[in-house]
Amino acid sequence: MAKDKKNAKENKPKFSPYWIYGIIIALFLGFQLFSGASYQEGNITTPSDFFKYLKDGDVARVDIIKNTRVAKVYLTKDAQEKEIHKNSKPETFIPSATKLPNYKFEFGDLQNFENELNTTTENLATKPVVKFDTETNDWSNLLMGILPFILLIGVWVFIMRRMSGGAGGGAGGQIFNIGKSKAKLFDENTEVKTTFKDVAGLEGAKEEVQEIVDFLKFPEKYTTLGGKIPKGALLVGPPGTGKTLLAKAVAGEAKVPFFSLSGSDFVEMFVGVGASRVRDLFKQAKEKSPSIIFIDEIDAIGRARGKNAMSGSNDERENTLNQLLTEMDGFGTNTNVIVIAATNRADILDKALMRAGRFDRQIFVDLPNLSERKAIFEVHLRPLKKAPGLDIEFLSKQTPGFSGADIANLCNEAALIAARTNKKAVEKQDFLDAVDRIIGGLERRSNLFSVEEKRTIAYHEAGHAVVSWFLEHADPLVKVTIVPRGRSLGAAWYLPQEAYITRTNKFLDEICVTMGGRAAEKIIFNEISTGALGDLESVTKKAKAMVMIYGLNEKVGNITYYDPAGESGFVKPYSEKTAELIDNEIKDIIEVQYQRAVELLSSKKDLLDKLAQRLIEREVIFKDDLEELLGISPFKKSPVIIDKTEEKE
Structure with missing residues (x-):
C-alpha cells in the first residue's frame, strides 16, 4: 500500500515555473488586446462626413491626437438621437470610466486640418470644444524598457541549465552542485538482483x-x-567478456554500499570539476565504509600522463588522475574502501595507477573457452523456449572466439529468427542461422548478379575451399556459399581450432588459403577482380604481424616493434633501411604464398571446376559435398558436420 502511494506520488505531474511565465504573458497580451479594442470598427468615419456633422451643429467636442494623426469626435446629446447617428453610440467590451468617442478618423497634415477646422467653425453659433493631445501607452513603454533585460536573464538561465546538465535532480545536476560526484549508489535500499550465479564461466575472476x-x-x-x-x-579483458557483469554481481553479493560510475563522469568543461568529483566520491564512500567504488572504463581518466603532444589540452584530465592517485593511496588513506575498475586498454594506463597499493590485483577476464561457453549458453538459454534435445555442446563448438556478450546476442538473434518464421520453439538451425547472421551479416538474396559475376564469385570461393582442403595447417572447412552477406559477395566458412600459440606454418597456410580466391581467378579467367579486397587486407595484416610483432621472419630477426602504449609517438623505432627491409619481407611472404596457391590449384584444376559448378547450381555446399567432390582430406580434418537439408535456400 505504501509502495502504491509512493508510485502515485512519483507519477504526479511536477509543477513547472514555465506555467507562471505563460500566465503572466497571456494576461499582459489580453490586457493589451482589450484595452485597444474599446470601440467597434463601425464608429470610424471620414473627414468629409466630419465636416458635414460639424456644419450641422452635431459635434460637441473634437480631440486631436497629434502623434497618431487621429481625431476623436464626441456628439451632442441631441445629435445622438438623430437617425443618422443611431449607430454611433460606442459599445465596449470592458467597462470604462471615461467617455468614449462616437466617431474617429485619420487626418493628413495637421496644419491643413486645423485651418479647415477654423474656417468651418468660424460662422457656427455654437462652436465645439477643440482639444489637442498626445497619447502614450505606459504598459507598452514599460514592456519595451524591461524586455531586453528579461531576454538576457532568460538566456543566461538557459545556458546555465544546459551547462550544469539540466535542472533535474541528482548530485551535479544544478550549477552549484557541479563539483559533486555523479556516482549511483547501491545500498540496502536498492535491490540488485545480479549475483555470482548469473555469471557463467570466468571461474578464476569470480574467485578473485x-x-x-x-x-x-x-x-x-x-x-x-x-x-x-x-x-x-x-x-582487464577484451570487450564483452563480462567485466561490468562481474561488478554487478559484486554489488548484489557484497551487501555494502556500492558506488558505480563511468570514467567519463569525471570529465567536465569546467576546470577543476573532475578533481572535485573525485574528492566528493571518496568522501561519500568513506562516510559509508565499508564500501566499494566501481569505475567503468577507467582509461577515460587513467591514461598515462605526458604522452600527448598537446600537453595543454589534457591538463584537466591529468589533474583528475592526480587526485584519484592521492585518494587511493596518499597521506589521507581511506580505510575499508575498495576500488574496482574495468578497462580493455590496460596498456595505456598510467604506471602510478597500476602499482601495488592502488590496484593491488589485476584480474584478467579472457574470452571463454569451450567449457565456459557451454556454461554461458546454459545461462542465456534459460528464458528461451528451446526445441527438445537441443545440443548445447554443439553450439559451444560452433562459436570459438565468442565473448559472453556475443553469446547473449546469438541466443537473442536465434529467438528472433525463430519468431520470424512462426516457430513454436527455437531449433538448432535457428542458432546456425544466427551465427551466420552475426559473423557474416544479413543475407542479401535480392542482389542480382550477372552470369559472369556469379561464375567469378563461385570460382573465387571454390579456390579458397580447394586450397584449404589440401593444406595441413588450415582450419577445417564447414561450408562454402556464394549467397552475399553483409559486405561480402560469398564466403568459405571455417571452424577455427582453439589454440593459445600459433606457429609459422599456421600463419603461412592461412595466408595461402586466403590468396586461393585470387589465384583461382587468375588461373580460370587469366585476370583478377576487385572482389579480393577483404582477402588482401587479411593477408597484409597477418604478414605484418609475422614480421613486426611476433619475430617470425629470419631476415628481420628476433625483434618486435609492437608498441601498445604508443610511447614511440610519431617517431618510427627503426631506421629507413629496416623499414625498406620490412616492406620487402611482407611483400615476399604474400607473393610466395600466392604462387603456392596458384601451383596447388593448377594441379587440382578439375576439382576446382567441379566445386565451382556445384556452387553455381546450389549456392551453398557443406562438408559432405566437399568429400564427394574432393575426396577425403589427407590431413583428417573433422569439423562439426552441418546437415545441408536444414539450411534455408
Whole structure:
C-alpha cells in the first residue's frame, strides 16, 4: 500500500515555473488586446462626413491626437438621437470610466486640418470644444524598457541549465552542485538482483572478486593474521567478456554500499570539476565504509600522463588522475574502501595507477573457452523456449572466439529468427542461422548478379575451399556459399581450432588459403577482380604481424616493434633501411604464398571446376559435398558436420 502511494506520488505531474511565465504573458497580451479594442470598427468615419456633422451643429467636442494623426469626435446629446447617428453610440467590451468617442478618423497634415477646422467653425453659433493631445501607452513603454533585460536573464538561465546538465535532480545536476560526484549508489535500499550465479564461466575472476566481498564481510578473518585489505582490483579483458557483469554481481553479493560510475563522469568543461568529483566520491564512500567504488572504463581518466603532444589540452584530465592517485593511496588513506575498475586498454594506463597499493590485483577476464561457453549458453538459454534435445555442446563448438556478450546476442538473434518464421520453439538451425547472421551479416538474396559475376564469385570461393582442403595447417572447412552477406559477395566458412600459440606454418597456410580466391581467378579467367579486397587486407595484416610483432621472419630477426602504449609517438623505432627491409619481407611472404596457391590449384584444376559448378547450381555446399567432390582430406580434418537439408535456400 505504501509502495502504491509512493508510485502515485512519483507519477504526479511536477509543477513547472514555465506555467507562471505563460500566465503572466497571456494576461499582459489580453490586457493589451482589450484595452485597444474599446470601440467597434463601425464608429470610424471620414473627414468629409466630419465636416458635414460639424456644419450641422452635431459635434460637441473634437480631440486631436497629434502623434497618431487621429481625431476623436464626441456628439451632442441631441445629435445622438438623430437617425443618422443611431449607430454611433460606442459599445465596449470592458467597462470604462471615461467617455468614449462616437466617431474617429485619420487626418493628413495637421496644419491643413486645423485651418479647415477654423474656417468651418468660424460662422457656427455654437462652436465645439477643440482639444489637442498626445497619447502614450505606459504598459507598452514599460514592456519595451524591461524586455531586453528579461531576454538576457532568460538566456543566461538557459545556458546555465544546459551547462550544469539540466535542472533535474541528482548530485551535479544544478550549477552549484557541479563539483559533486555523479556516482549511483547501491545500498540496502536498492535491490540488485545480479549475483555470482548469473555469471557463467570466468571461474578464476569470480574467485578473485568473491574474496574481495569476503574482505568486506569478514575483515577480521584476514586482519587477525596481520594482513591488510587490498586497496583496489582492476578488471582487464577484451570487450564483452563480462567485466561490468562481474561488478554487478559484486554489488548484489557484497551487501555494502556500492558506488558505480563511468570514467567519463569525471570529465567536465569546467576546470577543476573532475578533481572535485573525485574528492566528493571518496568522501561519500568513506562516510559509508565499508564500501566499494566501481569505475567503468577507467582509461577515460587513467591514461598515462605526458604522452600527448598537446600537453595543454589534457591538463584537466591529468589533474583528475592526480587526485584519484592521492585518494587511493596518499597521506589521507581511506580505510575499508575498495576500488574496482574495468578497462580493455590496460596498456595505456598510467604506471602510478597500476602499482601495488592502488590496484593491488589485476584480474584478467579472457574470452571463454569451450567449457565456459557451454556454461554461458546454459545461462542465456534459460528464458528461451528451446526445441527438445537441443545440443548445447554443439553450439559451444560452433562459436570459438565468442565473448559472453556475443553469446547473449546469438541466443537473442536465434529467438528472433525463430519468431520470424512462426516457430513454436527455437531449433538448432535457428542458432546456425544466427551465427551466420552475426559473423557474416544479413543475407542479401535480392542482389542480382550477372552470369559472369556469379561464375567469378563461385570460382573465387571454390579456390579458397580447394586450397584449404589440401593444406595441413588450415582450419577445417564447414561450408562454402556464394549467397552475399553483409559486405561480402560469398564466403568459405571455417571452424577455427582453439589454440593459445600459433606457429609459422599456421600463419603461412592461412595466408595461402586466403590468396586461393585470387589465384583461382587468375588461373580460370587469366585476370583478377576487385572482389579480393577483404582477402588482401587479411593477408597484409597477418604478414605484418609475422614480421613486426611476433619475430617470425629470419631476415628481420628476433625483434618486435609492437608498441601498445604508443610511447614511440610519431617517431618510427627503426631506421629507413629496416623499414625498406620490412616492406620487402611482407611483400615476399604474400607473393610466395600466392604462387603456392596458384601451383596447388593448377594441379587440382578439375576439382576446382567441379566445386565451382556445384556452387553455381546450389549456392551453398557443406562438408559432405566437399568429400564427394574432393575426396577425403589427407590431413583428417573433422569439423562439426552441418546437415545441408536444414539450411534455408
